[in-house]
Amino acid sequence: MRVLYLTEEAISFSDALVRGGAIHVRNVVTGLRDRGHDVFLLDWNTEPERPFQRSVSPRSRFVEGPLRTVVRAVQVGKRESVDVIVSKTRKTYLPGLIAARRLGVPHVVHVGSSLDPPTDGLSRRLDLASFTARLRAPHDGYFVVCDHIGSQLRTRGVAADRIFNVQNAVNIDRFHPETVPTPLSDRFRDRIDQDGGGFRLGFVGGLQPYKGLDDLATALDQADADLHLLVAGDGPERSRLERTYGAAATFLGSVPYEQIPALYHEFDALVLPSHTEGLPRVVLEAQATATPVVATRVGGVPEVVRDGQTGLLCEARDPAGLAAALDRLAADDAERARLGREGRAAVEGEFSWTELYERYERFLEQVIALDDRR
Structure with missing residues (x-):
């Protein structure tokens, strides 16, 4: 498969990462590439480190960043003849969908957050409304991290055959009951x-x-x-x-x-x-x-x-x-x-990373096959 993977986070392949979402992106991209797939990463990054990293560096995270992502995704998608676009983070959901429609390929969103977060305060309510609106767009696949989120999507009208539970993963060698790879400072x-x-x-x-x-x-x-x-x-x-x-x-x-x-x-x-x-x-x-x-x-x-x-x-x-x-x-x-x-x-x-890579690979193939039949 030829996959274009979008995220608004800056992904490093040499430095230690802290945020779980960034670690997920780096591991999925490298894991699928190690399994023989051509995966290209479009992140928001001023210092890309790898040839397959096709970064943009927006001055603003609102409007300009998503617009630049659309343009870049279409350029990369055409040049690399990608089969599918995956959008990992919220600000890339709609840019990824627009680019996928321009390219004629399916679009997948990764949903890692519950759809019933706390809504105390105006800013939280607006954030939830924005998140929900982006998910209502006609995406071809929804990769969720648990059945609970899948159930929430189904109650909001998403067809069951578009929802795939990729789950989360942990490095079972680094997180181990008998060994400590790096001691506490x-x-x-x-x-x-x-x-x-x-x-x-x-x-x-x-x-x-x-x-x-x-x-x-x-x-x-x-x-x-x-x-x-x-x-x-x-x-x-x-x-x-x-x-x-x-x-x-x-x-x-x-x-x-x-x-x-x-x-x-x-x-x-x-x-x-x-x-x-x-x-x-x-x-x-x-x-x-x-x-x-x-x-x-x-x-x-x-x-x-x-x-x-x-x-x-x-x-x-x-x-x-x-x-x-x-x-x-x-x-x-x-x-x-x-x-x-x-x-x-x-x-x-x-919940090992190997198991997650296999789920990702299998479900992406299913999304592409479903798109071919529609």
């Missing part, structure tokens, strides 16, 4: 060593209201176990949350992605108390390191955390239920070990 190591002990919970992610960290703070107060939270991530809620948690949590700030595998080895359990999610990569990363997971039953989480088998689930916005699950883990070493083993086994069998 001294500044993180020193902060962790000063956390005061107790059962060590970990949270990895952006500090946003929908992540449910206020619920977790209440749960820590209600729990019987001696719990301490390590928070890896940053965001607009950090200062307020530091005041809320006080001595009950250590806020590490943003941890470089290459050190994240080592961080999971510091946790007795990962906790994800979110109000909404797609298919969170942090859950897969924790499971790959055999770190037991406690999470809320939202989005695609139940598709990777089977309650009592590969982790523990509780309802969102339920601090009492969350506290009970945390107490259960803290009190039972054998249960933690079992959940960790089962989580690792589940990830190895279904």
